[in-house]
Amino acid sequence: MEPSTDIGKLLRYALRMEETGRDFFRENSKKFSHGGVVEILERLASEEEKHIEFIKELIVGLERGQDFSTKEDLGTGPGSFFSQRADSEKLDQTALESMIPACTVLRMAYLIERDFVDFYQKLAQRAKGKLKKALLMLSRWEREHEKFIKGYHDRLLDQYVHMPWGG
Structure with a gap:
């Protein structure tokens, strides 16, 4: 099997993973009425959409034998999520919601992102150049x-476990 064919299959798999992550974030954002969790999940869905478009560009480039884009920033990262103050305010708003479901969904979101990190690092070991x-x-x-x-x-879990009334 040619390395480019192998990488192409893995990129298509990565594309599907990103789509699944985006859908998870979108669907779960609808389960909360307000607060920081909704905004985080909606923002993550938007970030995953950017990753989807970027991976599509990589696939097209691979199929055409073109050089790959090396965009340095697609507007991702924690700085683009919230300012420190907004982050703190959203945590306070979330305390008004049921905190157990929020913690559970955030835990799953964390695990999804962690899996993406590992996957892309392993995929990069098989690739070369750009x-x-x-x-x-x-x-x-x-x-x-x-x-x-x-x-x-x-922070949300810590706030929850220290509430005298249990959240």
């Missing part, structure tokens, strides 16, 4: 999402 660079970039973007979600989840 494609490798693009895959490592995707891994870095997912790592930023992972860290942001984990921090938010951990």
Whole structure:
């Protein structure tokens, strides 16, 4: 099997993973009435949409034998999610919601992003040149999402376990 064929299959698999992640975030954002969790999930769905478009470009480039894009930034990362103040306010709003479902969904979101990090790093090990660079970039973007979600989840869970009334 040619390396490009193998990479092409893996990129199509990555595309499907990103679509599944986007759908998970969209569907779960509808389960909450307000607060930070809704905004986080909607933003993550939007970020995954950017990743989907980027991967589609990689697939087309691979199929045409073209050089790959190495966009340095698609507007991803924790800085584009919220300012510090907005992040804090959203955590306070979430305390008004049922916190157990919010923590559970955020945990799943974290695991999805963590899996993406590992997947893109392994895929990059099979690639060369600009494609490798693009895959490592995707891994870095997912790592930023992972860290942001984990921090938010951990703060929310800590707030929940310290509530005298149980959330």
